[in-house]
Amino acid sequence: MYNPHYSGTLEIPLKGSDNVLEISRSNLPNPAELFEILRSEEAPLRHYVLFALEYARQNNVDYAIKILADGLHVEYDSNPRPRLPLHNLLASLHIRKAYQPGVTAQERNTHLSDATKHLGSAEKINPKDDTTWVSKGLLLLARSSLDDAHRHFKQVLGENPRSIPALLGMARIQIIRENYSQALTTYRQVLKLLPDCTPNPRIGMGICFYKLGMEDTAITSFRRCIEMNPRDATAYVMLAMIEFNKTKKQDMSGEELHDTYKQGFQYLKAAYDADKHHPVAGLLLGKHFTLIGAPEKAMKLALKASNSTGLKNVQSEGFYIMAKISHQKGAYSEACSLYQKAVSFNPDNHMAQFGLGQTLLFKQDIASAITAFERILAKEPKCVEAIAVLGSIYSRSPGTKSKALEYFDKATNIIHERNTLAIQDPLMFTEMAQLLEQTDISKTTKAYMFALGICSQKIERGETVEYMPELLNNIAAINHMDGRLDSAETSYNKALDLCETKMEENGVDAATRATITSIRYNLARLYEERNEVPRAEEIYRDIAQKYHGYADAHLRLGVIEQNRGNYEQATELYKVVYGMIDNKNVDAWTLMGMLQLNQNQIRNSRKTMERIVKEINRHDVYALIALGNIQLNIAREEKDNAIKQELYKKAFEFFDKVLKIDAHNAYAANGIAINVAVHGRHKEAREMFLQLHENASTIPALSLNLALVSADMGQYMNAVTLYASASKKYFNDEDPNVLLSMAKAQYCLAKQEKSPEKMLEALTMTQRALRLAPSDKTTLYDIALIQQSYAQLVSDRQSENRTIADIKNAMAGLGTAKGILKSLAAVPTKEHVYYERDIAAQREKHGDSLLNILERKLKDQEAHEADKERQAEESRQKREDEKTQREEEERIRLEKQEEEEREILERRRLLDLGAKETQKELDELNRERAERKRMVVSDEEVSEGEFENGERETKKQKKERKPKEPKEPKEPKEPKKGKLRKKSEIEGRARSKSEDRDEDDRDGDPTSHRNTSKKYKSKEIIDSDDDMSE
Amino acid sequence: MAPWGKLAHDAGIWSAAWSSKNALVTGSLDNTVKVWNAENGELKGTLTGHQLGVNSVDTNAEGTLAVSTSLDSQIRIWDLEQLKQHKIIDAGAVQAWTAKFSPDSKHIATGTASGDINQYSVESGEKVQTFEGRGKFAMSVAYSPNGEYVACGTEASSDSSTVLLFDVATGKLRHTFKGHAMTVRSLAFSADSTKLVTGSDDKRIMIHDAVHGDTIRTLSGHSAWVLSVAVSSDGVHISSGSSDNKVKLWDLVADQCIDTMDGHSDQVWGLAWNKQGNRFVSVSEDKSIKFYSTTSA
Structure with missing residues (x-):
């Protein structure tokens, strides 16, 4: 530290003489010899100091300490003052020694306490000695007591503003406190006082310049140091670091990057050559070897760096490098404890902190991992990587999903702010997308696109992205669910291609095979949606054959068969799943239950659904709703009123249970509303449906039920409007049953208002239904029925309110009806029809009598209209007549009219009798049809009892009960579903969920990749667009 | 856009044929067949007689005749020049869903509920051939x-x-x-x-x-x-x-x-x-x- 005037020799005054003994600096004796000379010559103590300094300068601190310690034992003066410099120097040397490389913690403590002891002795001799104070300052600095150290240096500088050691100490504190410009001023003072001071203040200045952004000036400073001392390793190290930092800048071309790194490495090499023990040089070199993939060399250097006692940052970095090497080797425990050491030496070593978090995650120590990552965030709130990992951790537990989204959002915002894909790991976006799938599909897509962007960049750079196929699969699934089938197909195929390439390059592995299976399954789902059923089937068959345990493939094949009406094959396929693959496969049981319902095997269906609730999941909302609906149906058919009420109560209980599990389940609420309706509380039911309709207007069944209840309440106009809008909104006017329900309401409206015109509208609606499904002979029957009703209404009308054309039209309609009824009655008995042939025949006869009546009425009408014509003529004449004449004419006309009305009333009485007969027949018919279609929503008590008797609604009602999406199959033995896994670093967070939107992710199998959107599964099953998940 | 605007018929239009003589024939749920001048959209005539919706229309190669079927399986042949009914064939309920002229204008083919295709002679109105469908x-x-x-x-x-x-x-x-x-x-x-x-x-x-x-x-x-x-x-x-x-x-x-x-x-x-x-x-x-x-x- 103190630099005495420099010459080639040191002198020892010889005792009792003016001569001196010259000792060459380059050839110093050992301390023992030296001490012999000094003691025998009784040299003053300051000579001990001079020799100690020389030893120290030659890096022989032990010798220096030895000679000084010996010096203190020399007692030939009672004056303690000359001993002071010895204590001071000893203290400094011990401090220096404490931080030499390779010193153990124990040794260091010994040195530091020795230093403290010497400083104590020095203080006793002279409490105000500058050097002592400076040393004390340095000791405090070494112990990181910045404030105390600062006080000591300030004290010294107050006494002696030119104290170089104090100035240097002060500058160091200023640098630590990041007061770089202040530090610069301090260093400049030192340079003014002592231009060739060692250690070279230009190093410190260079650091300050660099920190202040004056990179070139910094470089000049370090170069100057090297000019002054070509072996100044620190200066070289600083230059190397500057070059290395340059390479971290984004905008460098590949070539520039290479050159810069090379330059840095040259500096580093020079530093290492100058001082093989320079801790930072060793550390950087270690890093270099890690980078170039020479872990053994790196390990050796890192180990050395980790022992650089006193240089905590260097030690921390050393441990970090070792940890990282272990981490890469897959020695996670070892890595974890090394990271821990790195962090203990420098809690702000974020890279080490991050690695620690990762290895802790691997060890499943989630809580500690969270702490590690949160620590990074405490210091670096915008560390996207840490935010992303935390989001990922939180996303895994159901309770912290919203927290996870918060983190993901934060990360995305930061990335947007920086306008760069700072995160190089597409996993974050993948996980984010998966979380968002339940809530925000546009954000989901965006997140996937981000992930894809990162992957593409990586691929452009020639890096391999091993989970690219899975990512593409997920993106495809999103497009798939949103109905962009073409782009979904493209992505699926691209993903498949990538898998093929991967297998060609790396050979067949189970994971890739599993991914391929998942993608193919999704592709098959897409084909199904596009109605390319044979293509889909081919894939399902192949999957089912190769991987017998892949339950969903069997189930889809079953659904396809079921759609074709091949119930036996469908049953077999469902049985394969619950019988051979997984007895607790809820989807298989559910599909089975639905199929049974379809086949009118109500009791079997109920048993199946009960099985799900009793043996698999007593909270299975789907099965509970199905059971409620079945109960409702059974109740409807029950004749005994007391039992009926009991059964309704039971149905109600099922729906109630569902609402307890999911308070917002519109299907259950719908069921309860139906229950209210069947108890005749229509108004209440209507209120409930209305409310539900407002909150869950996307469920077609609700619109239909609302329409139905409106019709039941006699609000036919309302019902017609509701049916019309539902038909258009949900069914593209493609569902004949909805149109028929609308026609029925219209029919009732026409009857209610006795309006033939409105009856014609009912005819129009029924014709539209027939056009959609011409093979439904029942619709044809309805058309005949409506035409007869029209004729009846025309017949019932007063002559004033109808025309000859009306009657002729009605008669023509009766002719058409007759033709239809005749052919319907004549349909061969081997063909099953949903009407009674006898009744069709009776209807035909009824039409004949109606026709007779109308024929007569036509004559009357003709007479009436001729009469009217004549009356008009007469009245014209009358206007020309006298007032009295007009009165006379009026009287005659009124008489005539009265007569006519009596006649009409008589005929109507007769007709009403006829109509009642017809009504009876219709009731018969309706009962028959009700049996066919089972699920009748409205009860006899509340139904109109005419025309269709609500059974069309019934059909819709049934549809709402379509099976839920088959869920994650429990655990197909093989294949495991595609994994989105990045093996090495982020092992802990590597995980990907399927695109399953199902909230009720019961097994949480994180590896599943199937596309299981209910949307299409359900559609296939029962041909309805509504969904009953949430 | 032709001048026949929004309401060409009183109800949904279910079928159309464009004759070689530039007449457009349309069949509707309103039970009518209408004949239009395809050049200017002018209504040339309304052909009535069907008691239910007109399911299909077609014209012969010469453009002289039109055929129509209604939901009650009546086949009506119309004279497009005189705009009146030429012949009526009653095929029986759902036995003539849609009808087409053969290219030589001699026959009319129509599909039945049982999936057969029946050929009727335009001249005699008799069924002359049946192609057996699959039910x-x-x-x-x-x-x-x-x-x-x-x-x-x-x-x-x-x-x-x-x-x-x-x-x-x-x-x-x-x-x-x-x-x-x-x-x-x-x-x-x-x-x-x-x-x-x-x-x-x-x-x-x-x-x-x-x-x-x-x-x-x-x-x-x-x-x-x-x-x-x-x-x-x-x-x-x-x-x-x-x-x-x-x-x-x-x-x-x-x-x-x-x-x-x-x-x-x-x-x-x-x-x-x-x-x-x-x-x-x-x-x-x-x-x-x-x-x-x-x-x-």
């Missing part, structure tokens, strides 16, 4: 322009054999196309009789090789049932109408959609090309007729 309701029927084949599209069937092609000369079933998963409501041959275009409730249009019996290509794009397909006589275009209310124009050569028209507010039930193959009309449940030209498009 599924025949929704649509078409002759190949060369008169060699007659094809029909049926209701959905369990084995997906919804498109059948018969050899007129032998009366035998020649090909069964199994591509469509659902009901085939409309089909049409290409002008050279080599391709058969079908539209289905499965939202897809398929192009089949009528000669060899292969399905060549599937066109997807409609988001709901395909209700109508028609091929231009120049063999370049296919037009299609759907219950998604859209009309699409496809390039038959390039197999891709080249235009989508959304002028209709309801199901598009029928399409008809003019003789030259450069203009076509669409008719819809929204009661309107829309006019398109491919030359200006």
